[in-house]
Amino acid sequence: MRSHDIEALVSVGRPAVAPDGSFTVFATSRPDIAANRNVGQLWRIDLPDGAPRRLTRGTSDTAPRLSPDGTRIAFLRGDAKGKPQVHVVDAAGGEPVQATDAVLGVEDYAWSPDGATIAYLARVPEKGRYGSVEGLDASAEAPRHITGIRWHANGMGYVADRPAHVFVIAAPATDSEPFYEPAAAVLPDDTTTPKKTLVAAEARPLTEGTTSHSGLAFTADGRDLLTVPDDIEPDRRDLRSRVVAIAVDGSGEREVLGTDAGLSLYGLEVAPDGAIAMLAHEVGDGVDFVAPGVGLWLLDADGPRRLTDAETIDLGEVGSHITPSGDDFLVQDRTRGRVRLVRVSRAGELTEVLGDEVEVNGHAAGGGRIVASVARPESYGELVLFDGDDARPLTTFGAAAAASGIVLPTELTVTGRDGYPVHGWVATPEGEGPFPVILQIHGGPYAAYGIHLFDETQVLVDAGYAVVYCNPRGSAGYGRAHGRSIRREMGTVDFADVIDFLEGAIADDERLDGERVGIQGGSYGGYLTAWVIAHDHRFAGAIVERGFLEPQSFQGTSDIGSFFGDEYVGVSADDIARQSPMAVVGQVTTPTLVLHSELDFRCPLEQATRYYTALKRQGTEAAMLVFPGENHELTRSGQPRHRVQRFEAVLDWWRRHLPVG
Template sequence: MKAADLGLLTSVSTPTVHPGGTRAVVSVTHPSLEADAAVGQLWSIPLTGHAAPRRVTRGFRDTAPRFSPDGRLIAFLRAVPKSAPQLYVVDAAGGEPVQVTDRTLGVSEFAWAPDGRSLAFVSREPEQGRYGTVEGIDPNGEPARRIRTLKYQANGLGYIVDRRAHVFLVAVPDVWAEPAVAPVPQPDGSTGEKPGVPDARQLTSGEWDDTTIAFAPDGATLAFVSARHEGRDDDLRSNVFLVPVDGSGEPVDATGGHGDFSVVALQYGLNGVLYVSAQEVGESGRDFVARNTALYAIDRPGAAPLLLTDPETVDLTESDIVAYGDDAVLVADRRRGALVLTRVTSAGDVERLTDDTTVVGGVGTAGEVVVASIADAGTAGDVALVTDGGLTRLTDFSRAVRAAGVIAPRELTVTGADGYPVHGWAVLPEGEGPHPVLLNIHGGPFAAYTGALFDEAQVYAAAGYAVLMCNPRGSAGYGQEHGRVIRQRMGTVDLDDVLAFLDGALAQLPGLDAERVGVMGGSYGGYLTAWTIAHDHRFAAAIVERGYLDPEAFIGTSDIGSFFSDEYTGTDPEHIRTQSPQAVVDRVTTPTLVLHSSSDLRCPLGQAERYYAALKRNGVEAELVIFPGEDHELSRSGRPRHRRERFEIILDWWARHLPSRTNRV
């Protein structure tokens, strides 16, 4: 795979399954270099017979499909160029979609009412005078913002205190009715009422965000997640609230009195039990470092949540909750570089349904039928039927990228200097070698590489580099102790582990050139790359991308600055400096490319600028690249042309400092 093949990478949404179990519908999207945006439509996937999958909508970007409870309609989100997504419904048999919302800032999620007559949705409510609510007032002409909270921005969004997310309810329009037409003016100049979208009723309000919605089976109650407590600006707690759909009462906190939770997801089971996944963040409400997400059940209103899964060994941080059968749900357990589909009953029985290598991205059900979106070494996104025998692949959306060239990763575990096992993968280029080596370090740190098709590893391997990727201590998927060991000890055993993996791979794998090695990483990976080159000078060059480089300057500038540095590097200034790449930048001699985005609010641009300036002042060969208009997610969801350009800049850097047979100046 080459940088120009970026548009061949497809992503597949969570499936929705027709109540009859005959077909599933997914959104299939890809980065379009022509449109310089992500584009995609809805596809219907037959679950019986031999019919082929087919595209069923033709919007610019259609996502998040959901069948109505009776299967007659499909609701989904549609975005047009340079506009926010809106909610639409369409006849499940086909036809012209009907627009349901026209929200200034769009719709982020929705849920069908059990009777299929209405939809709840989440949308940000802009403060009057901002965000286009007054024609002619652009962002630079808006009034000054008076900030009184620590948390007031979010990466990829910007300011949040003047556009809070709330829950709304809207009636489902009749998609079979005669279309409304806009009346022409009468001779006297009068006009009739122009057709519009249905009026939505606001269910929640306040100076907080209300998200993650689910209807109770009887349709009378809506559950959602919010942080409404008095200390919400100083901690990470969030709770489940229940609100009557008819507006007869105020939201009631269902979890705040029973523990210190940061809620991730929720869903009602078919038996009326409310399932909640959450992290325990301790008495301080801030103890988030490497906290696995566990599953809880609330069997009746007011009852304490019952813990169903062991937070040490099961991690549901990247999982939705899907009702399955009378007394169970399906979740995805983050485990050793995979997301394993897992059935959990209300009694706490756990059954794993997929293997330890497949990444299960989302699940839809209808009765006993289970359909999953998956990724593995051969696909960036496909749809599979889950059976007792495992997974039966129903689509092949990645055939084009495989034809362009995909190299299967080799799984590898090495033993560190202290005897600790370090797990990861190597993606090796074709040919005998010796191949120059790139040590890649992931972000997080409580995240993980997987064995699934990864565009970055493929592009670098196609350019002639042996790519090494591991999950050192601090990563997710290996238990909480594995992740928490670097809390206020960053740059210790995590550094030991990535270097041990490098040395182990060089010793075990043929064709690697131990004398020609580079190192690179983004976010926390940028941190550990910068830390590594201050302590180990074997590398021909380095790339520090969107890095967490200056813990002290992070506070007050990052959208997570109010808590991240305090918990990961501590609060004592001297102790912080023992973990700060900025504090040891004077030790760096390795040529370093610093990549960053201008609108990154997670690791703000100043982190890169200060680090780059120190490199230059110290006489180190360095280059700073800044991508305009991009945020922390550039490499994953940025503009496709910027993503391609990023690859080109990276390969140019390696061509100059670590040339391969096929990538050289």
């Protein structure tokens, strides 16, 4: 595939299934280069044999959720200012009705058990900030008084001055009379034309103050809302979570789970019988998050109880969520580049529902049927139906990407220098070669390359390169010990693993030219790329993208700087220097392209500029490309034109430093 073929990458979001299993609804999303944004709508499929039918025609309709009786669909759609608001449409289709009018948009929402109410989370700005006062420019706002250990977040910016609060609002009727634009008039009280009415009901806040909230789940009786409060710590980061139950009638709140439980929450769900299920991990001293072993927990009367094994089952960071199914729960487990769907009983018994060559992104159940959104080696996103014993596809969105020309990678395991098995893949162009080789390194580090159709690999293969990529120690999906092996030992066994895999892949396939190799990676992959080229000079060129390059300054600039570097590289000056790419930048002779985004608050821009400047000052060939308006997620959800321009820059760099043929 070519760079502009990213338009064929259709992702399928988390589905919803009618209570009787008669139909499913879901949202799709894809990059649109002309519109320069991701676009998508809602779809419906009547089960078991219906064809996909587009249900809405918005620009970017997302996150559909069915009312408890299955007659209405709530979803998020941008309003006139582009802020996501809850809309409701009849499950059979029709014109959606706007339900919320939050100043900064809605972050999350939930139906009440009786379908009469919608609860939602929305950020409330301090007066005068973020356009809340017409005509007040951001540069003229009052100064921000910061006293806590956190103040910003990647993809958003400042956080303390816009906490997320819980609201409830009456769900609108889908057949109600529309609101009409008022005509110009002078009213008796000397005011002029009234504002147009946008929503039928007034939202009622259930929380206020500086505490922010995340996650929403109604209790089974509908009387309370479960949510996770988030207070910015004054001095030291604390990843332990609390859960509170807020009375819907406004009569107060009570704590359901305290920080003394020592859990950090990733997800929360209430089963029809009232059981509270959580995705969480034990956080030890409050900041030990490395390879956390996220598992499924039940909140029993005497406290939380883990249902899955912390060492071998990993339910985190893949869009994970919980689906109640009978007395059991459906969750996603990532393992060896796959993400399988598993069923977990309340006794902790685990059975696989959907596995093999898939990465499950979302799931839903109803009427004895299970529907899942998945990615495959030949498709970025599809919907599948599990009805009994077999899973069968319901969509063919991957056909467009397949038509653009894709290569199916070959799986490979290489025995490393210390006998450790390193697992990964090799993707090669058609033909006899020899092909120049590019070593790709993923971010994280507790993340993983998977089997799904990956545009970054496919574009390089189309240009004539063999691409080698693996999941070295430190990655997710191979057990907790594998993930924790580089804690405060970065640049050790992970360095060995990627080099050993590269050499093993070249030895395994004579078409790969071991004399012509390049290396690239993003985030932690940027870190390890910078580390490798300081210690191994075989590479014709390197691309260091959105890298974690200077742990010392990262501590005071990154949105996760208050704990990430401390846990991964330690806190002493010696430990930091021992694992810092900036400390060894003087050893780099490889021509290096530095890619970064202007609004990256995860790995801030100063990480790139300091590294680039050091390369230039010592005479190492280097160039830097900075993308305006983008954050850490450029390659995944950035503006499509920027994504294409990035591909063009990457290919141009390799054409000049690692030419094909």
